[in-house]
Amino acid sequence: MLKQRIVILGGGTAGWMAAAALSRFLPSQQYSICLVESEQIGTVGVGEATIPHIRHFNQWVGIEEAEFMQATGATYKLAIRFQGWGTANSDYYHPFGVSGDMLNDLPFHQVWWWLQQQHQPTYPFDHYSFAVQLAQQKRFRFPSTDIADVASSFNYAYQLDAGKYAMLLRQHATAQGVSRIEGKVQQVLQQPNGDISELVLEQGMRLKGDFFIDCSGFSALLIGQTLQTPFENWQQWLPCDRALAMPSAADVDPAPYTLSKTMAAGWRWRIPLQHRTGNGLVYASAFLADDAAEQHLVQEVNETGFAGASIKALRFTTGRRQQSWRHNCVAIGLAAGFLEPLESTSLHLIQLALEKLLLYFPVHTAGQSIVSTSERDAFNDQMATEYQRVRDFLILHYKVNTRSEPFWQYCAHMSLPDSLQQRLALFQESGQLVAYRQGLFQPASWLAVLLGQGARPNETDFRLQAAASAPYSAWLQQYYQHLKMQAGQSPSHRQALDNSSRSSNAPPVHSLYGYREASAAGGRVCVR
């Protein structure tokens, strides 16, 4: 029996995630998987910060948490802390968790906003999140699966070294039978029907394949250069087009969150790992010169401990290929599209593409790989929706601002995609947000950003007009104190990392926000 030959082009995180996932599920008697990479090219190394779904991916490909933490120098991540977003002095968290509970069938944020309108004392919206309380106190514990426990109201992810993660995945993939070829592609050959047939490497080696996975990064050698798949440019909404990255020394007491801090024409990140700290800057070259950006990054990093490492520069165009799957080629990772790392979605979009690819994996009959439009369209449509919805959420961060710098003024006044315009209009009108059926970021995330950046609906929920504020006010006060106390009793993040060889027994849930949110029964409180 002829084996179906799968060729993965590119050995960055996307390539090795693909190799690890496919080799885990495709039987070696029927499939051969080969990954081609060139050490000359190097990798972008995206995605040092992640979202909770990566726990599911690791489980999926057979990587234990303890092994993962050690191999990748990872820290735990509970939230992203946003400083200067919306207004120059804003400081809020977007947690992997929810704030408050449904109170008398009313969304918590409606009650919170109404109490503010009533001039009742309240804390900032994010302070009613257990994940935020832990993050602020630099503490960490594993989530609970008991929905009566406030610790069921959050989830967690990791901050990791992407290079080390790729190495770990490589070990797993090669142990599962993936062969690795070192080489640079010189030529791509196609069949008369347009399918890719083989890759010709610089050293003359010819690599035939039935199905190709393009993980070649920004160069998009197969999906873009060979198959000429058009690129949808989203730069009018996400105008940043440059990034700089440089490491610094590890923090003694690392924070369980990623920091995102604005600057005049973009933002900078800070990601604490066990062995170093990742730093970087994302900016719009139309508003900030490259040398000024570099100077800014060096200055900021020096303030927190400059390690003297070199700066890595990156140019990008935000957007995506109109189809990720064309002919017998699927693009995954940067070859499929790029969204800036503001919400740590890069690895998630790779994971999602792999999950969907396995759902629709093509057959190989009589030496021919047969792909029909049904599965290709389903894959492309679903990935398009996922990218578009993440895109909208990223645009939101830029759009909702009152800052005075030209870059931020441009963002505040830019026109929006219809899908985002509709969501924002509904929030503005009544403070409502509707959950997506497909799509990563649900109302809890949108509320964290909208309210954190100072957006407020035009009116309070009319159902509260007849309510008395005192019981609600008391509930909020009590809940806040309870969260704070519970968080204070949790181990420090440092302690948790020292004990990371003892990993969580809690199975991963496919929700950013933890078990309570994933359970229909969770989070409803009667206030009298």
Add this chain to the structure above:
Amino acid sequence: MRALNPVVVIGSGVWLELACAWIAAPLRRFGMRVVAVVLPSDPAESRSTQFGPALTALCEHLACTPLSLIQQAQGHVSLGCHYEFAARQGFIPYGFYGLQAEASEFEQVVLRCLRESPALANTISIDALSVAAQAALQQKFAIAPNTRPDLQQALAFGGQMDSVALAACLHQHNLAAGVTYHACASLVCVRNTHGIAETIKTDNGYEQPVHFLIDCRRSSDVSSHATAATPALQQPFALRLWADSRPEPLSPYSSAIQLSGSWVVKHRLADREHWQCLLQPPATVALVLAELQQKTGIADWQQVRFPVPKGMDNPWQGNVLRCGEAAAVLDQPLYDGVSALSFMLPLWLALLPGQAMRPAAASLFNTQWQLFQQEVHMYLQCHTEPLATAQGQLFARAGRLLPAETDAILPAQWFGLLVGLGLRPALPSMLLATRSTTELFSAVHQIQHSIARLVSGMPSYTDFLALTRNAV
């Protein structure tokens, strides 16, 4: 606190009462009144009503149990629908297949077994892999306890009810929830210069200021004086055929039989079985009647002629929700209009309009409605030409379902229908590729046995009814 005018609901019969039932209690909790303006009954209204699992949510609003509502409405529970397709039979349950709602790839395991070994596949019945289907086909029924949410989902049920009795029952609930009623023969809606409905005026002199108007008429034009359907001459007509027959042994499901160009559906009611069939032009009535008699043994069919509903893509405009006209297009024997209303009214309530003008809420509502409508249309089309739909094509290739944007059709319904129609995917699941067929068959047989054991312990539907009556 500013005093708002009431929400005014206009229409007749079960749709009017259902609309009030969804909204009256929640609005009352927040000090808002509901006024129902009752018009003469609509001849197009079906005499029986089939509710899906949304019935449970409705009953939470009404503070009653689904079972008590079904009994008061002269009906029976329904775990799904038994289909007689042209060439095969099958059961389409509301509850999921297998023993775990989130069981990864269970349906793919089944499809692979059916695909890879036709001989062994004969030992597997898709109906035997659904707790609901097994229970229904053995005339058994039980309500799972709250401690078993998994079983509650597996045995998700709705109800098949007499429309008049259901309307009467909901009416009592609505009165208790503070709904006030005014009957009239016709009405006009007075709008301001911006098109906002301000007042309803009836032919018998009643005037009611309006905060928001919910129009449950199947065919309506609230800006005109017309009430009863007086369609234009060119408008095509549909024909609803219906008949009653004597009740058979009690069974907790409805039935559907495929005809040459249509379907006939049977609802089991307390005192009779109610059959209905919808004919769209240019069906030949005589041929359908002959086929109906052959398939059901019933010769005497009543006929109701009414204009083919035009449908409505944007039912919420200004402060008016024309839910009746929107739902009418989906009100077919295979999909009841009450399901469409039971989607629209909770959604409207969730977007509760504090102000009369809520353009963003209306826009979102209409978008959601269009998605709902598309999913139902595709489901209905799948009954006759599955491969003409994106859903059917994808299932035939990969055995997967398109991601749903609404709960219009539950995943088990899609799976039951597509497998019931004989579709088998060309591609095997790669997530199962390393598992041997023997291993998968063994797993499926185990689940089949577990389901059989579970169902054997359930009471017969007759005993269940007797027990619950005694308990009451």
